Amino acid sequence: MIQVEHTKRIAEIEAVKKANSVKRELNSIQAKVEFQALILQFFLQRRFQxxxxxTRFYRAVFTDGDTKLNVGKDTKDLFEKSSGLPPTVGTIDSMANEALRDVREGVQAYNFLLEKQELESATKRLGEAFTVGEFVPEIRTLPREKKRKALEFAHKTNQLVSAIDVKDYTLAESLVKDLGVIAKDFDSSKPMAAIDxxxxxxxxxxxxxxxxxxKGDNATLEAELTAATELxxxxxxxxxxSKKIFQTGDIQQKAVIDFEQLLSQKNYRQIFDDRARFIGALAFYPDKAAKLKExxxxxxxxEVALMRADEMVRQNNYxxxxxxxxxxxxxxxxxxxxxxxxxxxxxxAADFVRTLQDAQDMxxxxxxxxxxxxxLKARKIYPASDFAGEGVDRLVKKIVPDSNN
Incomplete structure (x- = not known):
């Protein structure tokens, strides 16, 4: 009886041992899965250090040599396509090392290019390094002044693209000049070709x-202005x-109004004095242009008569x-x-005028x-007088109707 109980107790103990062993195995597998998930999380967050x-702590804890990652098919395919290797802890470790090396070399290249004032290439290198390793110490500890130089270049290039997109070529040309000053390797040929x-x-x-x-061709004027505005x-x-055209329109309209007003007032002298303004303004109004010409x-x-009179005055022929x-x-x-x-x-010419007026009154x-x-007296004063000569001829015809004199 005692032997049976002893055997039974041993069997129970063995069962407990096996159960505990299974639990340990399950706990170990669970710990591996959780640890691997943490490693993947760090990797996807680009926290490569x-x-x-x-990964090194993982190898120290789990010494069974099983470093295969327990991931789904999609994640497995992603790793195999990107690295060409199966997803293992070693693969993650090597990829993290490679990423750190790329970031460090990118920062070194940025500093070198920055010293050479080749800011376009430097900005590209820094952008590549930042994209890969945002949390790498070399990126985090890079001086802010150096980062701002890349930021300034990126800001100006983005502004240049926007200026060309909205066709603000004055601003675009100014930005191209600024970029050429701060970045020796900036290629201005393409934007300047588009601008020019x-x-x-x-x-x-x-x-x-x-x-x-x-020419007064309003249809062509509108079409060409539209084309110029679009470009x-x-x-x-x-x-x-445009300002001149609008001003010309206002000036033209005012000139037309002034002309009509002066014409109604019979102020022809003022029209003549302002003829330069009216000739241009009335060119599109044929009827008004004809009146202006008259x-x-x-x-x-x-004016010709006045000039002739001035010449006679100079000869004392008043x-x-x-x-x-x-x-x-x-x-x-x-x-x-x-x-x-x-x-x-x-x-x-008082004597001549008085004599002529008396003759006309009589x-x-x-x-x-x-x-x-x-x-006859008036003609004696001024022998070349047409008024006196015509008066004599009229009166002679009255006195002697058949006379030719």
Missing amino acids: HVLIA TSKQISDMHLAKARNAAL WPRNPALAEL VLDNVQTI PGAWESVEKIAQQFPDDTKLSKTRADLTPH EKRDQVGSSLAYY
């Missing part, structure tokens, strides 16, 4: 728009031309000067300059003899 510590080409084509459209504006919206020349021709006739002005004054009695000149000449009263005498 943590990965190295974890767009600016030249825009200026060509503006030139065509100016010609169209001068270079912030072109200073475009803004200047006014200018008439005033030009007056009666002739007065008569020259008087002839035109009868056609254009409202011209102020003509009226003033006639008034100025009248005192200098002719109107049908006093033929007296009128003829005064006309």
